[in-house]
Amino acid sequence: MRLRQLLVVIDPQETRQPALERAVWLARQNQAQLYLLLVEYSAALEASRFFDSALQTRARAALLEQRGTWLEELVAPLRAEGLELHLDVRWGKPPHGLVLEKVAEMSPDLVLKSIAHRDNLLQRLLHSNSGWQLVRHCPVPLWLVQHGQWQGRTLCAALDPLHSADKPAALDHQLISAAMDLGEQFGLQPHYLHCHAPLPRSLVFDAELVTNYEDYVTRSTAQHREAFEQLLGHYPIALPDTHLIEGFAEEVLPNFVGERQIDLLLMGAIARGHLDTALIGHTAERILDSVTCDLLILKAEAQGSAEER
Incomplete structure (x- = not known):
């Protein structure tokens, strides 16, 4: 970077x-x-x-x-x-x-x-x-x-290998590359985090899923783990620096930042239209309002026509 x-x-x-x-x-x-x-x-x-x-x-x-x-x-x-x-x-x-x-x-x-x-x-x-x-x-x-005390020791890249937020695959690679570069240039210890949350039982309306809800959760977790490991497999990243955590990003990220004393959180963002902007901004705002560390936002490279964006 x-x-x-x-x-x-x-x-x-x-x-x-x-x-x-x-x-x-x-x-x-x-x-x-x-x-x-x-x-x-x-x-x-x-x-x-x-x-x-x-x-x-x-x-x-x-x-x-x-x-x-x-x-x-x-x-x-x-x-x-x-x-x-x-x-x-x-x-x-x-x-x-x-x-x-x-x-x-x-x-x-x-x-x-x-x-x-x-x-x-x-x-x-x-x-x-x-x-x-x-x-x-x-x-x-x-x-x-942030206005708090800067330690300059650790960073964390928040990844989304299944692109559940409709983020392009290249954005995760941008985040990983940036985390590795910043770690090397400025002596920051990088961490790589992916959090996922299965659909809550109360919101499952498919009869088959309701009956086999535990199996659905197990399969969902396995799918996220496989995608996360496949993404990280492209890079020389040590296993202790990778974290797969079940839960919603608005809860997992602030907790992880606090527990691990993260100084810088890297996140990706896209905004192709008014609805996307509103939704992504809402999620990011809740995270930023509750994390105590700096936040580095990387924007996905523009794709498609200007009208589509």
Whole structure:
């Protein structure tokens, strides 16, 4: 996984910048270039017939200059350290739209964004929307950074070898390759996890399945095990680093992350249409809301026509 150009989304409302901290941790080990993007917007400084437009323009320019000065002060110690940084302060909304514009301009290897850290539920919902839009639409790997303490020791790739979430087979290979690369480059111990859950007995309406429910569960488990082992068989992965666990992803992943003290969870995402986006976003949101580690989202390569996507 090539990480030479890192785009860091700066939150102008926060004093601490976990995404920048993580990007610096990466850059110190592989001499990556850091591109910082700060997006500012205030409805009060938009053109309005009730206020002088020239005054609003000057006020907006002054605010952007102030943000730029603050950003320069923030990175001054990093420049002195010898890291290569490029700063960009832009005006506009929505924030994720400007981030995606920057991604299109420079094609970074990775985008890093802090996960909103708010005590108020409404504030969390409002600030998290930008993150979820990036999960759905960012075409390059997206690293969502938690505010907790970073240990930088372990990672886990969440795999889906039977593609139950309609993810293409290539996406699992992307996840495994990324996990192996990150482990080698940054000294992270990789784990590979597949969780599966048979249809609950209460939702089985087929008479034959109801009668032979235990047999169905056994066959389902065997099918997942075979697919998981076949997928991992393509790589030199040690058996102790592989985990096949029965249960729903929303429960298994947070528990595994906590028990194994995982620092980074790798997941794949697809979003070909509005319904897919809603469903995938809903599942990912429940996982992200309950895991305590960073989350690296890899997007499946686009397939088919633009209309189909």
